Amino acid sequence: MFKDNLIELRKYNNMSQEELADKIGVSRQTLSKYETGESLPDIEKCRLIADVFGVSIDDLLNYDKKISENMGLGVPPKGKHIFGLVKVGDKGQIVLPAKARKIFDINPGDNVLVLGDEGQGLAILKEKSLLNLLKNARKQPL
Numbered sequence: 001m002f003k004d005n006l007i008e009l010r011k012y013n014n015m016s017q018e019e020l021a022d023k024i025g026v027s028r029q030t031l032s033k034y035e036t037g038e039s040l041p042d043i044e045k046c047r048l049i050a051d052v053f054g055v056s057i058d059d060l061l062n063y064d065k066k067i068s069e070n071m072g073l074g075v076p077p078k079g080k081h082i083f084g085l086v087k088v089g090d091k092g093q094i095v096l097p098a099k100a101r102k103i104f105d106i107n108p109g110d111n112v113l114v115l116g117d118e119g120q121g122l123a124i125l126k127e128k129s130l131l132n133l134l135k136n137a138r139k140q141p142l
Contacts, residue, residue, distance in 0.1 A: 002061050003037045008074050009053045009060075010035075024048040054078055096124075 021031040033039040050057045056078045063075045083097040111127035
């Protein structure tokens, strides 16, 4: 997956192998070997590559397009996630994917606030996050 993600990110950012190689301090030939899978970069080079493209090291190494159900979505920017598609049940219920629940610390019994914007879609906030947001807003001077 790494080599595919590297190629996709480089091309998406209209960057040549030589340009990216210069940014991370390797030769174009070395970068070419990363892209063919002939060799892998060390962890420091992975960090540099992830920083250049603004993605997490985990997504750079492990992001699998199959997760996005072949919607044509590439590696998401750092802090952004694609959890895949979920079905809406008869009564409007959805099951949040396990990875989403883990990242956002959503547990059984937690309350969430569902917000909607007809142009942008739905958003789900944990009750605790909303309360913290409101608490911090009260502290701000007008």
